[in-house]
Amino acid sequence: MEAALSGLAALAEPGLLLLVLAATLGGVIIGALPGLNATTGAALLLPFTLTMDPVAAIAVLATIYCSATFAGAITAILINTPGTSASAATCLDGYPMAQRGEAGRALGMAAVSSTIGGIVSVICLMLAAPLLARAAYNFAPPEYFALTLFGLSMLASIGDGNPLKNLISGAFGILLATVGIDLLTDVERFTFGMSELTTGIGFVPVMIGIFGISELLLQSNALDAVRERIAMKTIRLPSREDYRKTWKTIARSSGIGTFIGILPAEGATVASMIGYNEAKRWSKTPEEFGKGAIEGIAGSEAANNAATGGAMVPTLALGIPGSPTAAVILAGLMVHGLRPGPAMFTEQAEFAFAIFWSMMLVNVLFFGIGLAGARIFARVTLIPTRVLWPCVFVFSVVGAYSLDQSMLDVWIALAAGVIGFFMRRYGFSVVPLAIGLILGEMLETRLGQSMVMLDEKWWLLFTRPLALFFFVLTAVALFGPPIWRTASKFAGRPANSGRKNDQN
Amino acid sequence: MKAARDIASRYWLPAGIAAFCAAVFWSANYFERVPPILKRGIQPSDFPQLVCGLIIFLSLLLALGKEAPRPKPLAREAMLSMALMAGFVAAAAVDLFLALGIFAASLSALWGERRAGVLLGVGVALPACVFLLFDQVFRIRFPRGVLTSIWYG
Numbered sequence: 001m002e003a004a005l006s007g008l009a010a011l012a013e014p015g016l017l018l019l020v021l022a023a024t025l026g027g028v029i030i031g032a033l034p035g036l037n038a039t040t041g042a043a044l045l046l047p048f049t050l051t052m053d054p055v056a057a058i059a060v061l062a063t064i065y066c067s068a069t070f071a072g073a074i075t076a077i078l079i080n081t082p083g084t085s086a087s088a089a090t091c092l093d094g095y096p097m098a099q100r101g102e103a104g105r106a107l108g109m110a111a112v113s114s115t116i117g118g119i120v121s122v123i124c125l126m127l128a129a130p131l132l133a134r135a136a137y138n139f140a141p142p143e144y145f146a147l148t149l150f151g152l153s154m155l156a157s158i159g160d161g162n163p164l165k166n167l168i169s170g171a172f173g174i175l176l177a178t179v180g181i182d183l184l185t186d187v188e189r190f191t192f193g194m195s196e197l198t199t200g201i202g203f204v205p206v207m208i209g210i211f212g213i214s215e216l217l218l219q220s221n222a223l224d225a226v227r228e229r230i231a232m233k234t235i236r237l238p239s240r241e242d243y244r245k246t247w248k249t250i251a252r253s254s255g256i257g258t259f260i261g262i263l264p265a266e267g268a269t270v271a272s273m274i275g276y277n278e279a280k281r282w283s284k285t286p287e288e289f290g291k292g293a294i295e296g297i298a299g300s301e302a303a304n305n306a307a308t309g310g311a312m313v314p315t316l317a318l319g320i321p322g323s324p325t326a327a328v329i330l331a332g333l334m335v336h337g338l339r340p341g342p343a344m345f346t347e348q349a350e351f352a353f354a355i356f357w358s359m360m361l362v363n364v365l366f367f368g369i370g371l372a373g374a375r376i377f378a379r380v381t382l383i384p385t386r387v388l389w390p391c392v393f394v395f396s397v398v399g400a401y402s403l404d405q406s407m408l409d410v411w412i413a414l415a416a417g418v419i420g421f422f423m424r425r426y427g428f429s430v431v432p433l434a435i436g437l438i439l440g441e442m443l444e445t446r447l448g449q450s451m452v453m454l455d456e457k458w459w460l461l462f463t464r465p466l467a468l469f470f471f472v473l474t475a476v477a478l479f480g481p482p483i484w485r486t487a488s489k490f491a492g493r494p495a496n497s498g499r500k501n502d503q504n
Numbered sequence: 505m506k507a508a509r510d511i512a513s514r515y516w517l518p519a520g521i522a523a524f525c526a527a528v529f530w531s532a533n534y535f536e537r538v539p540p541i542l543k544r545g546i547q548p549s550d551f552p553q554l555v556c557g558l559i560i561f562l563s564l565l566l567a568l569g570k571e572a573p574r575p576k577p578l579a580r581e582a583m584l585s586m587a588l589m590a591g592f593v594a595a596a597a598v599d600l601f602l603a604l605g606i607f608a609a610s611l612s613a614l615w616g617e618r619r620a621g622v623l624l625g626v627g628v629a630l631p632a633c634v635f636l637l638f639d640q641v642f643r644i645r646f647p648r649g650v651l652t653s654i655w656y657g
Contacts, residue, residue: 051642162572164569168559168563171555171562175555178552184545187535188536189532189548190552217585217586221579222579223579387612398604398644405645407596418586426572447545449545450545
């Protein structure tokens with residue numbers, strides 16, 4: 001309680017409040033721009049936070065995460081192009097509503113449900129993260145190793161691609177993490193005599209490359225896309241009738257989103273898809289879905305914003321990113337010399353609670369900003385790609401350079417961008433690569449420590465109940481979906497795996 | 505001939521991944537070995553080799569799985585954008601911000617921008633503003649080049 005109040009006091013600083021307000025505006029603009037999303041935005045802005053105090057830096061990144069996730073709905077509703085992949089489900093009903101002149105009502109519902117979903121998830125974050133951290137406080141290296149492995153196994157289900165490709169991408173990320181001096185033995189690996197590589201490949205340039213520069217190349221491959229923007233006369237809050245119709249959906253989707261967010265690596269996109277499907281399944285008028293049902297917007301938007309708070313639970317309590325954007329925030333924490341995990345809630349509880357309160361604040365802020373400025377933000381979508389993406393490139397290069405003031409980082413970002421582009425062309429999600437890179441070092445260190453602890457008898461890993469539990473979860477995450485698909489095929493039911501590319 | 509082409513197009517990706525990992529696995533053999541007392545559980549080469557082995561196994565499974573749909577051919581603009589990036593790498597040796605300006609304006613023009621004012625904004629004003637922001641606010645020192653040396657003196 002004391003830490004919660006201290007965190008609130010830390011956030012009450014006027015300068016920090018202004019920064020959060022500016023980041024909310026920035027996040028809404030990023031989210032409204034098609035092609036840019038919360039992950040890319042956070043990766044591009046990470047270098048800007050380097051000179052900030054850690055509380056301010058992480059508050060800015062968390063603010064970008066929440067507000068960009070909400071703002072994806074603006075373009076989803078007005079131009080039928082989700083600003084972020086987490087808003088893909090919002091297009092299904094938002095755009096038909098806009099076409100029949102109800103853009104304001106649709107945006108109002110998106111803002112209300114996003115705010116409620118976000119606030120519910122932050123409350124869960126405040127309650128669950130310290131409890132989870134306390135539970136994890138007594139984890140020994142074998143348990144951490146098994147937990148990290150479980151987090152990585154969840155990468156298989158990211159995106160709409162082949163789980164095998166996701167795992168290969170994640171394993172490449174782990175392999176990249178082995179570049180540099182081995183922390184256990186002080187031996188150089190894959191440095192090819194370059195002294196700059198002895199500290200390893202930085203997270204920031206790789207993330208800028210695979211999220212920012214690869215997206216630029218993807219955009220260059222789709223320049224002929226035509227967008228039609230629907231004019232919006234007024235924006236108004238949903239009516240009492242709308243609330244009566246949607247409150248159960250908002251409550252359900254807030255719960256679903258928070259839970260999905262807590263699962264390692266699963267992000268807002270998966271949450272919004274499930275939230276939307278469940279809203280349809282429980283609706284009295286499921287036939288209206290896809291034709292402009294306001295419940296559809298509530299189901300998708302409450303879930304995707306609830307996932308943001310949920311995703312921060314494993315990120316802060318265990319150091320395992322709960323979503324792709326949380327992976328960037330985790331990288332931000334590490335760059336600032338902070339190590340997320342149980343100790344954060346005992347040694348830096350004030351810091352953790354300042355982040356929680358900033359997330360709570362941003363959920364209130366984007367409600368006001370989103371409603372008041374939706375018309376202006378909708379105009380952001382008119383910025384031509386031929387102007388926007390050269391600007392993104394300039395910021396990407398300068399951002400990659402500025403972390404260590406090294407041109408090698410610029411080359412790494414460019415190489416990661418080109419590799420990321422081809423990976424995405426061939427159906428490999430780049431998100432597992434980023435998460436593998438972040439977790440790789442932890443995985444290897446914990447394995448080494450476990451081997452020392454267990455006297456190099458690896459099979460003893462399976463004799464520890466909690467580690468065994470995580471190994472079982474890993475097996476379920478890896479083999480459950482194919483077994484389920486096969487069983488469904490035999491039972492004659494279609495296995496539902498409607499996933500969209502997940503980068504939030 | 506067509507059958508051979510189909511086989512090549514289907515298996516080149518998993519084969520390429522496996523070959524790359526085999527090369528990485530082999531190169532890891534040349535890592536320094538540490539005596540048992542210092543190895544702290546695993547040798548430096550063990551973990552990367554374990555990961556390479558896993559990737560090779562996964563690419564074998566990928567090769568045995570369903571054939572993925574082939575991507576559409578690369579658009580001309582995508583190829584030229586990558587060529588511009590190669591040009592940026594070369595020009596950055598002369599001056600980072602000069603290269604950024606040329607790249608940004610060229611990319612904008614390549615993607616269809618024809619207004620001179622916009623091209624100047626993207627190619628001159630933007631890099632200049634970004635330079636001043638990072639130099640004055642974030643105190644970042646950029647590598648010296650023909651333009652940055654004028655500023656740094």
